[in-house]
Amino acid sequence: MILSDEDQARINAAIAAAAPKTKGEIFCVLTPSSEEYAIYGLAWSALAALALAVLLAATTHLAPLPLVLIQIFVCAALYILLSVFGLAPRLAPYVHVRHEHAHRYAMEQFICHGLTRKQNPAGVLIFVSLAENYARVIASEGIAEKVDKPLWGGALNSLSQGMRGGDLATGFVEAIEQCGALLAEHFPAEKGDVAVKHEIYVLGRPKRRILARLLARLLPAARGGEHRDAGPPVRG
Numbered sequence: 538m539i540l541s542d543e544d545q546a547r548i549n550a551a552i553a554a555a556a557p558k559t560k561g562e563i564f565c566v567l568t569p570s571s572e573e574y575a576i577y578g579l580a581w582s583a584l585a586a587l588a589l590a591v592l593l594a595a596t597t598h599l600a601p602l603p604l605v606l607i608q609i610f611v612c613a614a615l616y617i618l619l620s621v622f623g624l625a626p627r628l629a630p631y632v633h634v635r636h637e638h639a640h641r642y643a644m645e646q647f648i649c650h651g652l653t654r655k656q657n658p659a660g661v662l663i664f665v666s667l668a669e670n671y672a673r674v675i676a677s678e679g680i681a682e683k684v685d686k687p688l689w690g691g692a693l694n695s696l697s698q699g700m701r702g703g704d705l706a707t708g709f710v711e712a713i714e715q716c717g718a719l720l721a722e723h724f725p726a727e728k729g730d731v732a733v734k735h736e737i738y739v740l741g742r743p744k745r746r747i748l749a750r751l752l753a754r755l756l757p758a759a760r761g762g763e764h765r766d767a768g769p770p771v772r773g
Contacts, residue, residue: 540567540739544706548737551710555717561659561680561724563716564650565709565737570668571642572635578619586612639671646738652677659724661716663709665696672696674716683723691715709737 540548552563590608593599599607618624643664647653652660658679665672674692676684692712699708 539569540706540737545737545739547706548709548713551713551717552735552737555713555720558717558726559659559720559724560726561661561720562652562735563661563663563713563720564646564652564735565663565713566643566646566740567665567705567709567737568642568667568740571666571671572638574638574668575620578616578624582612582615582619585615635669636671639666639669640673642666643671643673643675647675659720661720663692663696663712663716665700665705665709667700670700672700674712680720680723684719688719689716 548565552565555563586608589611590604593607594604643662643666646664647662650660650662652662652675658677660677661680662673662675664675672693674689674696676689692715695711695715696705696708699705699711702708
């Protein structure tokens, strides 16, 4: 479910349409995955290779060296296949583990875009992570204090329907329109305000997650303000 150039243009147009009506900001982030999940792919590949080696040892008369070489080859081949086809996230033992990774990555994006700064009390992050089938709307402290969580439900429902129906761009557009209306109601633009327009951030697969988490903690933005989740994640 990768966004085409036309889809991204629609989403950017929706952000641009909402921007002049409010002094708040809307950030949209789409990522194919919130974690590399390499450890899960490697663990299951090694387990399958070990099981095959045990089976061959019990049913054949292969020498130890060929068994070890077969085990190494099978482990490597399975790991490469899982990585190439992006199946490693499915091997995480529990759905909530994948959602914890997605939530953590959403919070990293929330911090990196400066939405915890007290100078930016009316910011909203619309976040989707495809591998985890996860969507969340996170509002900064200023707007979260004025809008009850249930009111963000429409934006989350739009994202959910877009993900399940294969029309993610429409889901984003509708979520932006609903979040923009809430921002315009509680933080309307004033005369002389300069509209801040953003484009959707389409990220690649995460790399060096440990370093990213360390940097997120050290960033000055992480030490100011608070956040509130605007609603429950979309899970599947």
